[in-house]
Amino acid sequence: MRLSNEEKDHLHAVIVAFVGDDPRLHAVKPPFNENTVAAVEEMIGQNLNCNESMKLLVAEMLSGGRVLASGWLRRSLGAASKAVKSSVLNGAGCRSATRAKWMTYIVLTAN
Numbered sequence: 001m002r003l004s005n006e007e008k009d010h011l012h013a014v015i016v017a018f019v020g021d022d023p024r025l026h027a028v029k030p031p032f033n034e035n036t037v038a039a040v041e042e043m044i045g046q047n048l049n050c051n052e053s054m055k056l057l058v059a060e061m062l063s064g065g066r067v068l069a070s071g072w073l074r075r076s077l078g079a080a081s082k083a084v085k086s087s088v089l090n091g092a093g094c095r096s097a098t099r100a101k102w103m104t105y106i107v108l109t110a111n
Contacts, residue, residue, distance in 0.1 A: 001034060002033070003032055003033060003034070003036075003037070007032075008029050008030070008032045009029075011029075011032055011036065011037060011040060012025060012026075012029050012032070014040060014044075015040055015043075015106060018043060018044060018047055018095070018098055018099075018102075019043075019095070019098055019099040019102060019103055019106075020095070020099060022103065024103070024107050025106075025107070028106075028107050028110035028111070029110075031110040031111065032109075032110050033109065033110065035109040035110075036106060036109040036110050038109075039102065039105055039106050039109045040106065043098060043101075043102040043106070046098065046101075046102075047094055047095075047098045050093075050094035050097060050098070051091070051094050054091055054093065054094060
């Protein structure tokens with residue numbers, strides 16, 4: 001089944017949100033297909049897993065498990081931990097890893 005032009009535009013916007021804008025994506029947008037959709041679904045899942053792992057790491061650190069804090073920081077660790085647990089991290093590390101791993105693969109699916 002072929003993707004409509006509107007679906008290709010939406011798919012392009014999703015990809016750019018996760019890996020940033022890239023001229024290669026503009027070049028391969030016309031032949032986006034079901035394989036591209038499948039690759040992007042997997043990419044998003046792995047990016048979310050990366051961000052969740054980072055969020056858990058930061059939460060553990062802020063809960064005092066791995067940080068030797070004193071003074072004001074120690075008194076605020078509970079509140080900081082709750083704030084981190086309720087936030088959504090989309091850090092540069094996960095974004096860079098996602099781009100490095102998936103950009104070429106996504107481009108290849110469109111050929």
